Amino acid sequence: MQHLNQLQALRRQRAEWRQAGLRVALVPTMGNLHAGHLSLIRRAAASADRIIATVFVNPLQFGAGEDFAAYPRSLERDSDMLRDAGCDLLFAPSEAEVYPRGRDRQTYIEVPGLSDQLCGASRPGHFRGVATLVAKLFNLVQPEVAIFGEKDFQQLLVIRRMVEDLNLPIEVVGVPIVRESDGLAMSSRNSYLSAAERAIAPRLQASLITAAARLRSGANVAEVELDAKAALAAAGFEPDYVSVRRRADLAEPEPEPEHETRLGLGSAEDRALIILAAAQLGRARLIDNLVCDLDAPLAEPARNLRP
Ligand code: PAF
DSSP, X not given: OEEEOOHHHHHHHHHHHHHTTOOEEEEEEOSSOOHHHHXXXXXXXXXXXXXXXXXXXXXXXXXXXXXXXXXXXXXXXXXXXXXXXXXXXXXXXOHHHHOTTOGGGSOOOOOTTTTSSTHHHHSTTHHHHHHHHHHHHHHHHOOSEEEEEGGGHHXXXXXXXXXXXXXXXXXXXXXXXXXOTXXXXXXXXXXXXXXXXXXXXXXXXXXHHHHHHHHHTTOOHHHHHHHHHHHHHHHTOEEEEEEEEETTTOOOOOBOTTOOSGGGBOSGGGTEEEEEEXXXXXXXXXXXXXXXXXXXXXXXXXXXXXX
């Protein structure tokens, strides 16, 4: 595996692979890799001839008072893991290489609407920072396909919208959440949890499972959201949101006007749902989500429920 940190060297290698007719997959990360990231590399291998992974802790997506300085950095270990997983090129640039004019003088990419709600409401500027960095990586690498985890579901939709709005010829692929054996979604920030917090953390997923079951048996959306937040607070989290949204566009599902359909929600898009949650637990901001299809037969488990 090549390990590069200069833009020009990355461009040269990419041009060589283009000339050779090779299809390239990009896997952007902030490092401190875990099994979730490795599933992105496996997905990349299935859809391209060459895999480029990036490790860059992007200062633009952290707000004042957030954990930019403390964010775990483990480049040597990340490099070993990527090489063993079959990655062809690791690009790990310095901040000066990515933002040569400085963080405050960088041209930004804004994805309006999708970026301002849920995590975007609590972390103003976060998705602008993500979209700006990802757009730069897309321009540099010009991958045929780019792979992102579905744990950051809002991020995935923001990136898809950016690609659509800017007419970028890139396929954006989402990969299902990888979980610990007790259901906790894998995250680089899990390392912030104390032993006591780690024992509580799987309740985030548990609250989503309960919420999905209640929605599927006809409970009111607002009540389900409120009860899930209350359950998280009672367990020791500081919940930010638990929100039931349409999976296609993160809009709030519309009730069916005459409440004729089962569960009282309108069109097919209003019944293809996702429940998203974010909560602080000690130093860690945890996020998770669960697909909830109201039209799926009740016996069938939702897609990312563990068996
Ligand atoms: O999901 C992440 O790790 C980051 O937000 C990303 C996409 C690598 C951009 O910095």
